Amino acid sequence: MFPTGPVRSLAVCVPDFEAVAVGRPASTPVVVVHGNRIRAVSPAAREHGIVGGLRRREAQSRCPSVEVHELDESRDVRAFEPVLSALEELAPRIEVLAPGRCVIPTRGPSRYHGGDRALATLVAERVRAALGDEFVCPVGVGVADGPRAAQLVAAESVRTDTVIVVPPGATAAFLAPLPVAQLRLIVGGGERPAARSGSGAGSGRGSRTGAAATDLADLLGRMGIRTLGHFAALGAPDVSARFGAVGRDAHLLVTGAEDRPPDVVDPPADLRVSVELDPPVERVETAAFSAKALADELHTGLASRGLACSRVAVAFETVGGDRQERLWRHEGALSASAMAQRVRWQLDGWLRSGQRHRSVDERGDGAIRLIELFPDEVTVDAGRQLGFWGGADDGTERALRALARVQGLVGHESVLVPERSGGRGPADRIELVVVDSVDLTQRVERPAAPWPGAVPAPAPALVWSELRPVEVLDAVGGGVTVSGRGHISAPPVRCRIAGGAPATVRSWAGPWCSDERWWDPVGHRRRARLQVVLDTPPGPTAHLLSLESGVWWLEATYD
Amino acid sequence: MSGDQVAALRSLIEQVRPVTASHERTLPVLPALEQLLPFRGLQRGTMLWVGGGPGATSLAFGLAAGPTQAGSWVACVAGREFGWASAAELGVDLHRVAVVRSEPADWAAVTAALVDAFDVVLCGPDHQPERNQVLRLAARARERGSVVVAVGGDGPGVGRGRVRPWPGVDVRLDVDDPSWDGIGAGWGSLRGRQVAVRAGGRHGMDRTRRVDLRLPGDGGVEPIERSGSPGDRSPDGPSPLPVEDTPGDGTDAEVLAFRARPA
Known part of the structure; x- marks a missing residue:
């Protein structure tokens, strides 16, 4: 059913798009934080030595003038929407990974626009134009065999600041000198390690596989395998045996044999789910609420067949008859909440960006009448391995979000978590510390120390x-x-x-x-x-x- | 409200009741506390009152211990003076606890935000909520499936104002008859305390039961085997506690009406 072999793809990568989307001048150092960890860094902030994954306070100590913004996904989506609409004029089929990153299969568009290089140059121009003067940032565009290889090439293109087109069949050779740490960018959903503490509702699953990819890159580095070429030189069966599915996946990629996920099956046609909104909806929140139920329905349908969805198409229809359809891609598998999040992103972009004003008139034709979801690419669900040593589970994610909300009500200093410390008095043994100073997803237990002269247990309540x-x-x-x-x-x-x-x-x-x-x-x-x-x-x-x-x-x- | 209307409401409740049996949605508690609770766990969407004499705070910690060990998060409000070292000894996993310090004016907003996401919300004795605040919180907890544990009681006799029992709670636990061991006239140290906990309430808790516990015992909360069946009401025990102790006529119907309102 599917063509075999890698799908030649073009990837667009705007690094640290969350920081770009804030829309501050390029000279202002900006960071975006989530869960008290730095998620995205603007180039100006990077010059001060701030990198992703730092704590807020560390970043502020490196650059006191840095502007700190909380992660706001709908802001990111709104900022990326003009880029997507510009690209839609060049290519009919765009697979969006996340705000700031998308992939285009090049077969048709390249022939139309006169070759891969012409297309890539055109895409780079259009993306820069769409981001405009408001968002100044480096843009990476890369073409290679396979969507994930293209993403690696795009990341490289950011570094060299040129459009890179890797000729067909030369992908493995191009990737060979890249450091093995680049694997973190793409394997298993491309969630960056800094996003480990979660990126809102949908990332539960992606961040887990993302963590697996980070672990793989770390492990390879410790084994002395420094470049992707060294990794490619290993025997496929050995890699499979030692690193499991994640390793096999990465190995296929670096040897240039990237395929669709090996266990792709035809999507069952009857899994398309849709909901008519009556009355039509103008507000994102209302529509997103319906979308959540829809995503649950689709997910249940897939799960009952033992399938997982790695690419979902989301379509809206407005009262005026406009239809917007977009593909959302995930290198792992999309959970129900991740799907709902994508729908929300798309709604955000559609309802809040200037684009809808093309069709909206006084009669309210821009209201959304229909939401439709269908799985575009499904794989056999290999199940999910829960973290053996804990990690951020759904309950922790929910608790973190609620605490952030409560912080808004009562102030940062009033939301606390108990941490063990030492002392003789009953008040000294546990200390309540501000939640922002603790990484709740990775708590460390201090070893208990003896305190001579302490009153014996039990402790007073x-x-x-x-x-x-x-x-x-x-x-x-x-x-x-x-x-x-x-x-x-x-x-x-x-x-x-x-x-x-x-x-x-x-x-x-x-x-x-x-x-x-x-x-x-x-x-x-x-x-x-x-x-x-x-x-x-x-x-x-x-x-x-x-x-x-x-x-x-x-x-x-x-x- | 007339009897007919109450009957109509009851039938309405039957119709809108979810298919999942409520006892399937419980949070586990420590084995020693299972006997105290309907369905041997903290039923999601319910509200508990922990009061009585000294020992109420420890019992509340004991109730929170089971869920944290099973991975649930516990939030605590209005409990500025809670000793978390004691909570840890009673089995609470402190990595699953968040403490919010709020002004009394923010209490309702904070608890509402917390029941949205936390499985257990522990409400300390620093704030006495209004009746309507409690009922609103109960409705929200029922909708979100979290458990509210309110701690009050007579207090330890140090001049702190007494917190009145909350209205409309589903389970009411009263700690009584404390006696300490391990300590003498100048020797030893406090080691454990034996208490009697009387449990009453509605929905399977109509009969008051009495359970003896060591709280704290040597390893957290320990049950004490009594001669005779422990689930029975002790013959010399006091009369069952009224659950709804706020005055007013037709309180039952009022609560029913509250329950039948769509979420």
Whole structure:
């Protein structure tokens, strides 16, 4: 059914498009962050030594004047939409990977425009023109055998700042000197490693395979395989045996034998799903809501046949009769939420960019009447291997998004996560830190250290933030003290917390003395702690008291 | 509201009830706490009240421990004084916990945002929400399938204001009869506490049950085997607790009407 052999393709690559889409002048250093990690860097920021994957704070310390923007996918899509519409005039079939990256099969367009080089030059011109003066950035255009090889060539073209056309059959030779780290760009969905903490709803799956590709590139580097040529020189069966499906895939690519995914099957015709929107919809949110249900339906249909979708076509029809159809490609497989995300991207571009004004008139003909989804390329679903050592799962992604929303409500400093730290007091053992300073997808556990002088477990369930003074009295009504040698002056008999009613001490233990930071005149603290169980009206309550500078305080309560 | 209308609402509830049986949508809890809860877990979309005497906070941590170990995220609001070291000892995976410090005015907005994404939302005693805020939160939790655990109780007798029980909760747990061991007159140290937890509520919790626990015990929360069947109501136990303790006539119908409203 499909032609065999690589599909000659042209790839367009605008690196760090998220930073470009912000639309700031080229001289302004701009970074786009997501999940507190740098996702995209503008060329000006790169000159200051900022690279993807840094933390926000690190980036700011390298370049204090850098502008930090949060990732906004609809902004990216809106910025990329003019490029796509410009390219649609050159070629009928454009496969969009993500904002900033797309692939065009060149067979027809090249013949029409007079060869691969003519097409590539034309594409580069049109892309630059479409981005205009507002978005200044390098643009890479590359032609090679196979869509993914073309993406590698396009990335190389960004570096050399020329259009690169690799002659048919010479792809492997061209790729050979490239460093093996380039594999990160394309294998398994092209999600960059910096995107590991997730790129919104849809990337759950892609980022996992993306991580696998990063691991592959790292591993090859550690094995001394530095270039793609060295990797290509390995025997295919050995690569398969050692690196599994990801490795086999990458090996096919670098040997120039890139094919469609080897297990591509004909898409079943009856999987086309569509929804009529009545009344027609003008708002992205409303349409995206219907699209989510549609994507779920399509995904269920595919899953029931054991298939996964690697390229989906999304089509809209407006009341005025306009139809827009676009192909979305993913090197892994599109999950239901990833499909819904693509639909949303396309809707965003369609409804919010200037393009729709061509057809909209006062009657509201631009409203969307119909959404249609159909799988264009399906593969046998090989299943999904969940991360053995954790990683960002869906629950974490959701939690991260909700926390970002809550941060908007209450401020960055008020959203915290507990982290283990060390100390003798109940408040010191766990520290609440601002969520932005922690990578929630990769938590590291500090090893527990012994703290001599700490009160033994269990820890109190309530640790008071405001200190209440406590009177601790002995049998004759005198105050109880602790000597410098850690001896208690008399057994405590009665306690009065914060001027309340006095309560009888049922039992007590301690004192635990600590002499902390004695070398530091400012931070020096000497304390003695005492556990008491008091007879209070509803039932016995247990407290932790601490004596400092001759005064007893209620430090914590065992609630 | 007349009896006919209540009957009509009941039939409506039958019609709009989802096909999935509710007990299939539960979050796992620690084995020691299974007996306390209907369907032996935290039922998604429900609201729990943890109160009573000393030990309420520990019990709330114990309830949150199971879901975090199973990979669910727990958010905590209005719990400025919670001791997370204690939570960790009771089995809470702190890597699955987020703590939000908010002003009382933001409480409703923050909890609404949290129930959207977190499986368990722990509401501490720093804020006493209004009745309508609680009911709105309950409706939202029901729609989103998350569990709200409200912590209150008499407090540990240090002069902190008492938090009134929330209205309309599905399960109400009261901690009672605490007794500490391991500590004497000047010797030992606090080691464990035996408490009795009385569980009441609606939907399978109509009869109050009493479960004895060591909270904390040597390894977190430990059950205590009692002579006789532990699920039964103890003969000398107090009368079942009223679940809906806000005054007002037709409260039941009001709640039903609330439930029947489409999400």
